[in-house]
Amino acid sequence: MKRPAVFFDRDGVLNEDSGYVFEASQLRWIPGAAEAVKAVNRAGYWAFVVTNQSGVARGLYEETHVRALHNHMKKELAKLGAHIDAFEYCxxxxxxxxxxxxxxxxxxxxxxxxxxxxxxRFQVDARRSFLVGDKQTDLEAARRAGVTGHLFSGVNLEEFVRFLLKLQRN
Structure with missing residues (x-):
């Protein structure tokens, strides 16, 4: 049975975008990020991260660094009872x-x-899904995939996502 999903961009949405974040020591969560993921989980949606990681192509870090950071993020979220169903990066x-x-x-x-x-891969109901991004490229990717995109201002992710989930129910 298909379920809706929330696709989160990573840098600038879940964590502060301080330029090529690839180590756990560099990670600074956006206010309300873990709570937003938890709200998505509780609403019965898939929770995904989709992130461009051009730092790999630029030689600034390796794919192993990206995977290690994502594993760190999983552990941090789990401490608060939240989870990401899949991390995808380019x-x-x-x-x-x-x-x-x-x-x-x-x-x-x-x-x-x-x-x-x-x-x-996950049997997602695209019609009922949405993406939260901080750049026009995020919104364009969502549009091309047949998913609604929403531009996040960077203030409080939990409030923003709860509002979007409420809109979906109406």
Whole structure:
């Protein structure tokens, strides 16, 4: 049976975007982030993260760093009774300095690949799903995937997501 999902961008939505965050010591949660994820979980939605990580293509860090940070985030969220069902990231960039990551990818936002992959893998009800992002590229990826996109201002993620969940019920 299909379920709706909330697709969260990572940097600037769940955590502060301080430029190429790839270590746990750099992670600063946005106010209300864990509570927002928990609200999504309680509402019966899938909770996903879709994030461009061009720092890999630029040679600033490795994919292992991205996965380690996501594991750290999972553990931090679990302490508060929240969980992300899947983390998706795109390490590619067409101007990357690391040759194996230098390419155009249908998974790099504004392309919809990460979102559409999750929709198919998890049997997501796209009509009832939405994305929360902080850039126009996030919203464009959502639109291309057939999902509603909402631009987050960076103030309090819990309040923003609870409002969106309430809209979905009406």
């Amino acid at each position: 390490p590619y960039h067409p101007l990357g300095s690391v040759e194996r990551y230098r390419r155009v990818s249908n998974r790099r936002k504004p392309a919809p690949g990460m979102i559409t992959d999750l929709i198919h």
